[in-house]
Amino acid sequence: IAGITQAPTSQILAAGRRMTLRCTQDMRHNAMYWYRQDLGLGLRLIHYSNTAGTTGKGEVPDGYSVSRANTDDFPLTLASAVPSQTSVYFCASGPGQGHGKLFFGSGTQLSVL
Amino acid sequence: GQQVMQIPQYQHVQEGEDFTTYCNSSTTLSNIQWYKQRPGGHPVFLIQLVKSGEVKKQKRLTFQFGEAKKNSSLHITATQTTDVGTYFCAGPKTSYDKVIFGPGTSLSVIP
Numbered sequence: 001i002a003g004i005t006q007a008p009t010s011q012i013l014a015a016g017r018r019m020t021l022r023c024t025q026d027m028r029h030n031a032m033y034w035y036r037q038d039l040g041l042g043l044r045l046i047h048y049s050n051t052a053g054t055t056g057k058g059e060v061p062d063g064y065s066v067s068r069a070n071t072d073d074f075p076l077t078l079a080s081a082v083p084s085q086t087s088v089y090f091c092a093s094g095p096g097q098g099h100g101k102l103f104f105g106s107g108t109q110l111s112v113l
Numbered sequence: 114g115q116q117v118m119q120i121p122q123y124q125h126v127q128e129g130e131d132f133t134t135y136c137n138s139s140t141t142l143s144n145i146q147w148y149k150q151r152p153g154g155h156p157v158f159l160i161q162l163v164k165s166g167e168v169k170k171q172k173r174l175t176f177q178f179g180e181a182k183k184n185s186s187l188h189i190t191a192t193q194t195t196d197v198g199t200y201f202c203a204g205p206k207t208s209y210d211k212v213i214f215g216p217g218t219s220l221s222v223i224p
Contacts, residue, residue, distance in 0.1 A: 104155040
């Protein structure tokens with residue numbers, strides 16, 4: 001079934017630990033995004049990639065890094081997690097840069113203690 | 114940087130009443146997209162508007178894109194309990210730019 005897959009579904013992490021959230025899509029979309037969702041703040045863009053091999057910073061990039069080695073995968077890494085990174089993380093992909101519908105994964109609930 | 118705002122933040126309506134949420138961007142948008150997120154779910158694409166002044170309808174939902182391409186609205190006629198969720202607008206400054214979301218409007222429908 002075509003779509004976008006995120007892993008893990010949820011995670012509890014000790015502060016200071018390194019964590020990589022995985023995102024894979026099989027729709028051959030060029031653009032991929034990472035958003036975090038916090039109550040009252042909506043969806044805030046962390047990093048994005050318009051095509052394989054390129055990445056860009058979003059609204060709240062500090063403390064996060066991404067890579068886009070190929071079209072399908074777009075992992076998000078927290079090098080040293082802090083409690084303020086407790087959030088729900090959504091990965092999304094779209095056929096074009098800035099236009100066309102975005103498809104979202106089911107999200108990762110991350111708690112940093 | 115680009116900012117997208119939405120009002121109201123929350124709306125409680127009686128089933129059958131109408132509902133409207135408004136979206137305003139600090140910059141001109143190439144297009145405006147609307148998404149719906151059910152409680153516990155992920156955002157799902159509803160529609161994209163591209164032209165200045167464009168109006169599109171999906172059954173009981175009416176979407177408008179402002180003449181200046183800086184604001185948009187979503188109107189639901191005769192709400193139903195299935196309309197419950199958070200509605201987000203989103204858009205890029207240019208068609209090759211990142212997509213920024215508004216904070217969303219959370220709709221509750223009282224049966």
